[in-house]
Amino acid sequence: MALSKITWFFIVFGTVYFLESIGGFYMTSAVVFIEKQFQIPSRLSGTMVSAGDFAYIPVVIFTSYFGGKGNRARWIGAGCILISIANFMIASSNFLFPVEQANVTTFIPSTLAHQIDRNLVNGDLNSTEHQWLEQLHPLIDPKNQVVMNYEGDEKADLLQKYVEYCYYNNGSQICENLERHISEKFPITDAKMSNVRAMVALPYGFCHSMLNFVRSQHYACKSDQSTLGPFMMIFGGLLVLGVGRTMPFSLGLPLMDDNVKKQNLPLYFSFMFFVKILGPVIGLLVGGQLNKLYVDFNPPQGLTPLDPMWIGCWWLGFLIFGTLLFGPSLVLYFFPSDDLDINAPEEFDEEGNVKPRKRLNLVDRHIKKDEQGNALMPETVMDKVNDFKETITDLLKNKIFVGAMFGRIIDVLAFKGYFVFQAKYLELQFGVPQYRIQRYIASTGIVGFACGVMLGSFSMKFFKLQGRKAAAWVAVCSLVAALISFANGTVGCKSVIGQIGDQIKVNGPVFDGCRDDCMCDSTPLYPVCDVSGNAYYSPCHAGCAMGWKNYSIFDNAKANVDALIFENCACVENRVKEVSRSYCQTDVCEERFGRFFMHQAFGAVFGGLGVVPGMLIVLRAVPPAHRSVSLGFNGFLVSLLATLPSPIIWGKIIDMSCLLWQKACDSSGSCSVYDTDELRVRRMIETSFYSDYRLHVIYGCLRIFSLISDVWVWYWASGLKLIEEETPEEKEKEEAEKLKPKRKESIKEAAEKVEKTAYELDQLIDQRGS
Template sequence: MSESKKTREACCSKLKLFLASLAFVYFSKAFGGAYMKSSITQIERRFDIPSSLIGFIDGSFEMGNLLVIAFVSYFGAKLHRPRLIGIGCVVMAAGCYLMVLPHFFQGPYKYETSMSHSASVNSTETVLPCLSNHSVTDADAPDVSAIKACEKAAGSSMWILVFLGNMLRGIGETPIMPLGVSYLDDFSREENTPFYLACIHTVGILGPMFGFMLGSFLAKIYVDIGSVDLDSITITHKDSRWVGAWWLGFIVTGTVILMSSIPFWFLPKSLPKQGKEESQSKSTELSTMAEQENFLPEETQEPEEKPVTFKELAKDFIPSLRRLFKNSIFSLMVLTYLVVVNGFIGMITFKPKFMEQTFGQSASKAIFLIGILNLPAVALGIITGGFVLKKFKLGVIGAARVSITASVGAFCMLAIQIFIQCDNAEVAGLTVSYQGASQVSYNPQTLLSQCNMGCSCSMKHWDPVCAYNGMTYASPCLAGCQTSTGTGKEMVFHNCTCISEMNTPHSNMSAVLGQCPRKSDCESKFKIYMALSVLGSFISACGGTPGYIVLLRSIQPDLKSLALGMQTLIVRTLGGIPPPIYFGALIDRTCLKWGTKQCGGRGACRLYDANAFRYRETSPWLVIYQKHVYFKHLKRMFIF
């Protein structure tokens, strides 16, 4: 085998190794990111925090990016890009492991309950719900010093470690996209870049699939698995107080991310441009022959490359930024990404909770369906968009047209979803009156009625029971139940006086633990919603690769890494950090029943007003504005 052929094969194999390694990194980082999204509900319940705070924790990933992305994108392009990606993976893995620590520092999870449902209680012993509670008034509440001491003992501030770990994940993820894509684009054929990007993103989309599936699986496993007697747990994974084994997933994702860093330590700083290896090999052969025969003069030999100093790199940073933002196409594309991502991040963060509250699905099922339906549709859409560009050999204008068409189609699917809804879950005193009339009340006093007035019930606790009339009551006491039989999850409450207040006659005045299931027509509406959601995901993803090509082709080659980095910086700063926080704050305002922390005070929300939640989650006015800006600016850039 000739020397030139060996050189060509070596260069080709290294480019393919980088392509495969980058695809695996995209998979692993998406795996970890999707698992974090799928664990939002579990973390919120475990630390008894509101949606606005969990949105702040979720946004810490983007905060980590913000700290270093501008410098990594600019200086990293002039340094050893593969090794910087490897370092980033190690940092991401460290962040995942840091997020696990609160589980071991905190005590066992104690879910909110109005009374003891211990499985060890003898089945012949009768519990009297109506007489076992006492009203919790301001006078009965513990003093401030006692609350602080209790919270300190319970480790209520341990969520800060989750916040810091997620921020560390964001820092480590920084070099992957700008340095990886620019490295690939620099050394591959121009016509191959769209297909390579599509392949990377398609492999990467498998990460969220596995992440959501892992989140769904662990959401069914109790948080303190192995350290508590599961027979003593009276709630199931469908209960709003249930917390799954969220911490186990971060051990798994951290290990996968750490493994993905290995190949990048063995890749070179640069490669010959794909397609030019042969000419470069011939040139090298001629030069070698000339040197051997003394045909190459000494003064024509290439001088040794001098190392570039940090001062020289920094000197050109501000001028490069000026050149970049004078590019109107780049600036408008960044604005477009900003407004689109702003709505998407807020919506996807709370999508499992939305499905749980609006359609009565369990958190585990909601996460699972996103993983096996929505994400494969996104993967198919991404590869379809790349295939269309390659098949029809579309240029920048063609790519922009595909991207705009996909955006408009996805908006139409989202607009239709707004009208698919189920009624609120029927909870006495919150969404319906004790007589069965529809109402929505944010006032906890409506939990009291004539039927439970003599029971001295606490209005703070959430310990729902389902009566045989199909209505849910906030606790056995508020249902007016006089006696009970059975133990653990099998406990049944009898002689519940509030059941008789319903207008429909019911001879059975018993109730069982847990919320009542939704009406049968809600399941059919949910199937329609999921079909529209999957179709919308596919159409939206078809415009992903074309939009990316428009961005890449609109900037100068020497500014490519800086442009990708700045685009990521701006979009993640203004489009990634605020949405989970303000979406969470809006969602908190729809809460009908707040939980109570172990030490007193307001905990996580247990029940939302589904109709108000729906409008705050989808925010149709924001999406309309996003699509209007998207179309208007791209139309201005390209005559469409």
């Protein structure tokens, strides 16, 4: 059986909408590697990522206005073709601005070759080199001022002494000769470089000044190439993507509204929102897999995805999504404009006459059209401007629309930034790794929200939510979600990060004065604990010498990092001079972490329950001809007043609790240690009064503040029809469809009876004749 034209259209539209939602979120998994490949600083990458919103905000109103008066399928197809082209533009920056592949011997500058000690070079000096070094001793250190205590054989100790001198006197002729001699005698092979890379790439640091200096050079702010070309190419691609993104949603919902049964509309809307929610999850999963590949499929020897210098194959995802999206978008763009569905099955009325076929309304059926079915548009530019102004004025005079739009702005302002920084907050609060947090967010937050959207659509149809009843439903769901947010504020835990933060609040810089010679400033945060449970910023800050009790970096087997034990830690006050992550107590935080996500799941479900009724309130509150413009204008203000500023506001709120800033390029970089209590506990007034939950109180208060708009909408929503009831003709048609099988059976039975009667008459005549 051939599919109807309407069915084919929704298959193509659903495919395009699904691919667009996946590709739109992929950029978040690629931005880190774009920064590394093109040496783009974070302040520029943040501006670059926002390019989509910069283009979306001024364009969305006009595309929804003009697109709503034209062939909406063609407009949506054109928008998705633009998104496909944007993906190709972003990916092309990898080929138009190639970065020279770093040689394995250049990852550590040659001027630092002499700083690789015996643990890394793993070589011995023979007597000839020993004698040569002894002759250099009076020249390098005539007063024997370089005094360092090193364990090991005498020759290696002597070499290490001169290496230490040249570290502080880099550039002298003697040190250059020494460096050249050692480099020639002990060349840095790939295997040795792999060992160096492995040590520097470790997520923790030791109390070892040479190695920590090498680590700092990895992140030195040096770049000899211009970032303008790739930056402008990617920025331009994201601008084009923002323009294309204005069309699928603002035109797609009214298009669906015109072509499905009104009583089934909530189910179709819930499916669209479900796809919109599922897209980011798939986009992140695909990004995670592709970024395991190196950017040119040929990684330097010894470089692995665990290395901080690894650059994932970020551009491949843009090529894949752009290619997959282009074909269906082209089909949608050229979808037949003759809206008569010739493949639909014929239907007959009671008199046996053929009923008119169903029509696919690609042009809004509520706007004025000419005899050929084309939308009537103002002729001159000024007439179009005046008509546009009148449309926007009508929307702003609509009390229900304005109230619903205000509530959505507040909700997005609360939710967007809160969601962006939620994973970071949970890691700090409960000490749980990011991969588990992302998994829990996907399984409870996103899936819970999607289930809420589906349940909300079924509830609308089951309870027949109309007007005030639907507005009250939205208000109650929003209130419950806000209250659950307050409940989440009571769930906290003193994680290891929290313990380190408490030490900083009392003592200032972490372990100031203990092994200042370790150069721990460049070491990353890697919390460890001693056997008593006392927390340390890293093994370096605990004064641990380079080495492990139960592992060697040169072993082939991978270590369980949580089970690593660092020994010879000078800053540990216990008798056992050891630290390890396994010594940190996490049982209490694990239990509370699960409780937090139980609340999160319920809050997500209640948040999703009000989505479909809320969107239908916006659509039904405005004249049918203004639906696309209302969605576009709504998207414009939400993006301008909520989507753009929300992450900035929430980032500022979180940074207000920072206790220790990392240094980047001689200035403050990212924050490494937060006051975890302050993240929950926010001083509300400059007195001794404190609220018990900081982030959650702000989030919850914003959600409750949006209840004002829900009450406003409820007040004015009396008599508003969201789901149109079936007309008498539609009911009669459904009844006729139900009776068709019965009528066929009755006709068949009657025919059988007639045939039987005729047969009996024939038999009777034959008997009389005989």
